[in-house]
Amino acid sequence: MINRIDGFGSTKMLTILSVLALVIVGGSLFGYRSWYNSSHFVSTDNAKVVADLVQVGSLNAGRILRMEVDLGSPVTEGQLIAIVDIPAVISKSDTTNTAKLGFRDVQDQFVEVLAPRSGVVAARWAKAGDTVPAGQPIITLMDAREVWVVANIDEGKIHKVRLGQLVDVRVDTLGRTVSGTVATISPVTAATFSLLPSQNSSSNFNKVSQLVPVKVIFSEANLQLIPGSSVGVKIRIR
Numbered sequence: 001m002i003n004r005i006d007g008f009g010s011t012k013m014l015t016i017l018s019v020l021a022l023v024i025v026g027g028s029l030f031g032y033r034s035w036y037n038s039s040h041f042v043s044t045d046n047a048k049v050v051a052d053l054v055q056v057g058s059l060n061a062g063r064i065l066r067m068e069v070d071l072g073s074p075v076t077e078g079q080l081i082a083i084v085d086i087p088a089v090i091s092k093s094d095t096t097n098t099a100k101l102g103f104r105d106v107q108d109q110f111v112e113v114l115a116p117r118s119g120v121v122a123a124r125w126a127k128a129g130d131t132v133p134a135g136q137p138i139i140t141l142m143d144a145r146e147v148w149v150v151a152n153i154d155e156g157k158i159h160k161v162r163l164g165q166l167v168d169v170r171v172d173t174l175g176r177t178v179s180g181t182v183a184t185i186s187p188v189t190a191a192t193f194s195l196l197p198s199q200n201s202s203s204n205f206n207k208v209s210q211l212v213p214v215k216v217i218f219s220e221a222n223l224q225l226i227p228g229s230s231v232g233v234k235i236r237i238r
Contacts, residue, residue: 040236041234041237042235043232044151044154044232047152047169047216047230048149049147049227049231050149050228051122051142051144051146052142052146053122053140053141053142054141054143056113056137056139056140057134057136057137057138058082058084058134058136058138059111059134059135060111060134061131062085062086062131062132063087063131064083064132065083065110065128066083067081067126068080069081069082070121070124071123074118075115075118075119076115077116079115081115082138082139083112083113084111084112084132085110085111086110087109117141117143119142119143119144120144122140122141122142122227123139124138126138142227144227145221145222147225148183148217148218149180149216149217149218150213151213151235152190152213153214154212155189155209155211158185158212161214161237162182163182163185165181165235165237166179166235166236167179167235168233169232170231170232170233170234171225172229172230173224174224174225178219178220179218180216180218181216181217182214182215182235183216184215185212190210190212190213
């Protein structure tokens with residue numbers, strides 16, 4: 001009976017020691033990994049893909065007679081975007097000397113809006129029949145070939161970031177990690193520095209940690225990326 005109890009106690013003790021060993025090893029590996037990542041990388045998930053956007057509108061106020069493109073349409077530089085009918089003086093008051101404007105629908109009053117560059121229509125702000133003032137965007141063009149990442153880095157870590165450092169960008173839409181480099185570091189934070197009053201005293205203030213935008217350019221060309229999508233960024237500092 002005593003031997004059985006001793007055997008059970010030994011087994012229990014071995015189990016406890018094994019669990020403790022696993023906890024120690026696991027904790028050690030976690031601690032080493034945390035130390036390695038913090039000493040070799042500056043990481044953030046507060047980052048997104050950004051594209052070069054161009055607002056395209058008419059230099060003249062008028063009524064959109066025809067739209068030639070729609071949301072998602074690919075366009076080439078110089079392609080016709082829309083035709084705008086420019087209002088003309090129809091009549092003039094003899095008493096007030098004010099002019100009455102209207103649309104004559106004559107060829108001389110039509111103005112073509114052309115794409116200033118190649119790209120994809122990312123947004124359409126007007127349709128045929130709408131009247132638009134001069135300079136108001138009709139569409140927004142996006143050049144999918146000119147994309148980069150804006151990563152917001154905590155101000156306490158920005159001193160570790162340098163131009164030209166290698167970057168690993170995890171892109172979920174591609175299902176893989178893409179390499180890049182730090183291109184620019186903003187001289188200002190993403191938001192104006194502010195001090196929030198403490199809840200318990202009007203004389204105490206809590207400093208709010210700010211974020212510094214860092215531009216990361218991709219090493220690969222012609223990536224099928226979705227502007228506005230979130231990415232994970234790991235900047236190699238060692």
